[in-house]
Amino acid sequence: xxxxxxxxxxxxxxxxxxxxxxxxxxxxxxxxxxxxxxxxxxxxxxxxxxxxxxxxxxxxxxxxxxxxxxxxxxxxxxxxxxxxxxxxxxxxxxxxxxxxxxxxxxxxxxxxx
Amino acid sequence: xxxxxxxxxxxxxxxxxxxxxxxxxxxxxxxxxxxxxxxxxxxxxxxxxxxxxxxxxxxxxxxxxxxxxxxxxxxxxxxxxxxxxxxxxxxxxxxxxxxxxxxxxxxxxxxxxxxx
Numbered sequence: 001x002x003x004x005x006x007x008x009x010x011x012x013x014x015x016x017x018x019x020x021x022x023x024x025x026x027x028x029x030x031x032x033x034x035x036x037x038x039x040x041x042x043x044x045x046x047x048x049x050x051x052x053x054x055x056x057x058x059x060x061x062x063x064x065x066x067x068x069x070x071x072x073x074x075x076x077x078x079x080x081x082x083x084x085x086x087x088x089x090x091x092x093x094x095x096x097x098x099x100x101x102x103x104x105x106x107x108x109x110x111x112x113x
Numbered sequence: 114x115x116x117x118x119x120x121x122x123x124x125x126x127x128x129x130x131x132x133x134x135x136x137x138x139x140x141x142x143x144x145x146x147x148x149x150x151x152x153x154x155x156x157x158x159x160x161x162x163x164x165x166x167x168x169x170x171x172x173x174x175x176x177x178x179x180x181x182x183x184x185x186x187x188x189x190x191x192x193x194x195x196x197x198x199x200x201x202x203x204x205x206x207x208x209x210x211x212x213x214x215x216x217x218x219x220x221x222x223x224x225x226x227x228x229x
Contacts, residue, residue: 004156033216043157043202043219055214090156097213099145099206104156 003027006091006105013081014113021076021108023091029103030096031055032074034066037088037107046089049074050096078110086112116140117205119220127228132190134223136203139184142212143205148177148188151200151222160201161188164209190225198227 006023013019025032034046047066048056054066063079074093078085091105118137126132136146144165149157163170163177163186170177176189190197201224204217 031214035216041221043222045216045218048214048216050214056216092156092216097208097211099204099208099213099217100147100162102159102217104149104158106154106156 002105003103004091004093004105006089006108008108009106010109010111012111012113015081015083017081018077018079019081019110020078021089021091021110023074023076023105025072025091025093025103027093027103029093029101030071031094032068032071033092033094033102034074034076035090035092035104037090039087043090047074047076081112083112086110114139115220116143117203117218117220119201119203119223121223122221123224123226125226125228126193128195129192132188132193132197132225132227134188134190134201134203134225136186136188136220137184138186138205140205140207140218141184142207142210143218144210145206145208146177146179146186147204147206147217148175149202149204149219151202157202193225193227195227195229198225200224 004025031050037043088107094102147162148160151157179186200222202222203220
């Protein structure tokens with residue numbers, strides 16, 4: 001039973017398209033995150049959501065918008081995709097403020113052509 | 114500005130020997146450190162952690178050492194096994210000083226290769 005699941009796992013799309021990546025956690029955690037691993041292998045935080053409130057946004061372009069219908073879900077919407085958006089996107093969750101409880105999803109490989 | 118640095122992109126170790134992975138950090142607010150292991154096409158999985166009030170934490174074959182004055186931590190794996198071949202990420206947080214909501218700051222990872 002997967003703790004943090006994200007879909008799709010692989011996504012190839014054209015520049016200019018709008019796409020979404022979904023994430024769900026069944027751990028009862030209060031905080032969910034999106035991380036991006038770029039071509040240089042850096043794993044950087046993009047967003048953090050705590051009880052449906054965005055609490056950090058690390059200078060991510062506003063083409064990226066997280067949407068949380070409830071505390072078990074945090075979806076990532078990307079508008080007007082650019083080549084540089086190609087990366088692996090990881091969803092994660094934790095108990096509020098407790099990074100020692102962070103669990104990651106398996107990642108979504110986005111390729112923009 | 115890299116706040117967490119893993120200066121060795123890869124490390125090759127013979128099976129049965131000790132693997133030592135190193136990590137340096139610059140932010141003195143960091144008070145909690147974690148190591149994650151990542152296989153290809155999978156997400157990072159938690160391995161071991163240490164808080165800044167300790168200088169050593171051990172879990173089976175894995176031991177993490179923290180040298181706060183040097184802002185350095187290391188992960189020791191002994192004995193190394195073929196299944197340990199993976200990318201290891203060092204991560205840090207200012208969890209105890211209220212920065213837990215900021216998530217983790219990761220290093221670039223070290224690819225550990227265990228040779229039979």
